[in-house]
Amino acid sequence: MDAVREEGPTLVLDGGLATRLEELGCDLSDELWSARLLHEDPDMIRRAHRDFFAAGADVAITASYQASVDGFTARGLTRAQARTLIASSVGLAAQARDESGGGIVAAGIGPYGAALADGSEYTGDYGPGIGADALADWHRQRWHLLAESGADLLACETIPSYTEAQALVRLLEETPGVRAWFSFSCADAEHISDGTPLARCAELLADREQVVAVGANCTAPSRIGGLIARVRGAPAVVYPNSGETWDAAAGTWRGSSDPEAFGAAARRWQQAGARLIGGCCRTTPEHIRRIRAHLD
Template identity: 65%
Template sequence: MSTLVLDGGLSTHLEALGADLRDELWSARLLLEDPGLIRRVHADYFAAGADVATTASYQASIPGFVRRGMDEAEAARLITLSVELAAQARDEAGHGLVAASVGPYGAYLANGAEYTGDYDLDEDGLLAWHRPRWEILAAAGPDLLAVETIPSCPEARALARLLEETPGVKAWISFSCRDDEHLNDGTPITEAAALFAGNPQVVAVGVNCTAPRFIPGLIARLTELPVVVYPNSGETWDADTRGWTGLTDPIEYGQAAKEWQGIGASLIGGCCRTTPAHIRQVRAHVS
């Protein structure tokens, strides 16, 4: 399998272009207020060398939009719009794929739970919560779903069941991890990845929004499957201040991407706090 270069942090580049994302809806707010800026971010990542645009639906959900006063029909329209914007940028670039972001339940909670897996829903509750957005995104016509930043095994099991319910859908599955062996809730990544092993709908399993220093060890535990990795900068999300704290991992991103490719990753990009400059480095270093 040849290496696919993913995009980088959508919200990071939106903020660099002047967007204020200090809001529970985060980048999804711009689906309502400034969709053209989202399309520009997708275009900038394609120009930087990305093969994939990941949609602005990570924090978009029916309950999240309804909580802001919209009805369900308007919420569904905005979720569909996220795919349309990425597809427009892809068509303008003349190449690439659209991956519809399926963010975790913790993103809706907006309390940092995607970095802990501390949820108030069980597996069945998570299945019911995810299903409406999943169905809307699948119907919008992306090339695949990017099931990302999953911090817990119960949520992974719920999403594995959803995938089985929709046999025509392709997806990558990406976990958020606290070290080089475990999901954020403490589940060994090998246990979580096994839920998706052998499913022909799954194009890759891997890790995102995790510190770069943990990526080599995590890849080593996933070599039986195509591997997707798109770490954050190594900083830590503070849910109270809604900002990133700490220091970035001291790596040269392109060289690191080449290392990740060499030990088994076949889809490589960036997550929070990475930019088009990081993706240009990845493109320059991977074949």
């Protein structure tokens, strides 16, 4: 990942891991989401990673986004078993990388709200008393597990609030040998989900040697150009949703997504300055294949 800081080639990230798992027939209707398969069907996670590498991805993000020790122990596992499962997410991605001939493994660090599974991961509204200290305490165990797991870097993703970014920066400072990117969920083309300007978040992270990129994910593709323009002091990372929208009342996705148009948009994001480009919710290996084709 040093090449990103040194103006090397644009790297292609993978797409929606959960989307691919559902395409393969997995039922993810569970608070643990794709992390449940770390326990129940790890081979399927490895297969999904391998499919994205085959489509042209340079980087795999692990299935640890929604994983937590408390989430696994609530299912009857011991804390030791839970820690082993979280670390195994890196091993599965690394196996898929090796089987595919090379690549980078980014250990996914999802927000506190992802473990709550109550929608707060998209607002950052965690309630009174949940400040940077409490958030750092909650993240610390998983952070250190993944920092010591052999991953190439950490992917701090779908961060909804400035306060949570501050908490994660504290943990980054506790692990001086670790590198990470910081990617925020965004409400529009200028602000992250809690209303903080993305430019302010970029200032918090600017010129930190450990931070390889700053940007946005889990937001609409139409916002990405404006968000890239707000990133200063670090390369930009972007991996938006497919362009479909979630209808919470009906419990379904609306609209459609054209992988070819998504790939063409990725070329525009590259020209705007993005150095790591991929997809989030509802993006498939075909979306990644089209990104690869347009960037090449």
